[in-house]
Amino acid sequence: MTIAKNGRLALLAFALIFISTLSVLLARRLNMGPMSPVPAWRTFGPENAAIQIYEFTDFACPACRGASETLTETLRVYGGDIRLRFKHYPLIHIHPWSMHAAAYSDCAGEQGKFTEYAELLFATQENWGEAKEEPAIFGELALKLKLDWPKMQACANSPEAIRRVKLDMAEGDLKGVNATPTFFINGKRSVGGGQLLDKVRNFDNLLGKKR
């Protein structure tokens, strides 16, 4: 008798475990989980803005460069209505120096010049994206912006800087990011500059304003 009762309980336990596992995996796929915090230098716009954008980008990706220009223009137009958070998603299997670029950009951010360094990385991506050896241009760009290059090098090799980039990548993987640039605009996914532009065209409706 007890065995039958325990059997029923075990069956119930298995059903509960199965359903909960399925629900969590589905919620993950639907991007319902929270996004982890982003360093201040990669965050733009007011915290309570109506439009919340997370951008997963690779500095060596040409499409990301185009989308970055769209985003810069969008930020200029909608300014205070947008909160943009930048996340690294270097495609290291096709862009060997993306990881380095991401770490250097964060280290430039620590010195207060993330945006400027990121813009230069995008502008010069053809010069370093597929280089055979570590490109000297990373240092040249830093000197151009009057950044402390030795400090940036030490920073980019620190476990903290590498961990920051890897966590962004892991988060991207968890949310099913497999192409760059990928945006999450108020939780909804857009992949590539075209989809971004489509969403941007709808911002007026979203904000309930006429510009």
Next chain:
Amino acid sequence: MNERTNFKEILGLLARLAVGGVFVYSGVIKAMSPAEEFAYAIESYKVIGAGPALWAAYAVPWIELYAGLLLAFGIFTRRSALFIAAMLVFFELLLGQAWLRHLPITSCGCFGSAGSNSIGREFMQNLALLVLLWPAARSRRLSADETVGADV
């Protein structure tokens, strides 16, 4: 059923739902975040290395979720409560050693990166959960154990 028994039953039910709920929340919030994030928190306790920490980060959120659900639904209530008690004691040992060694822990990893209390506060919170487990383990009101009529 007298008033005293009734009060005990309700207290037990509430305790079961509270502890189970905390474990379900903690498990879900971590299972929905990258394992690497939780692994880093585990590493900061300086008890195990990066490799095992990552494996632990993959497993622990799911174990918390399942254990919490079993307790909340009252399935094998006593055994679930005992299992959760063992986990809490283990967490207390981890927090205690970190506190004694003055480890610079910025995130305890208890509820993912959504928020983190001080080690002392987490220690006290776990202690409170341990206390609540006593009435929770004896609770049969609205439990699957009661429905099935099992004596577990």
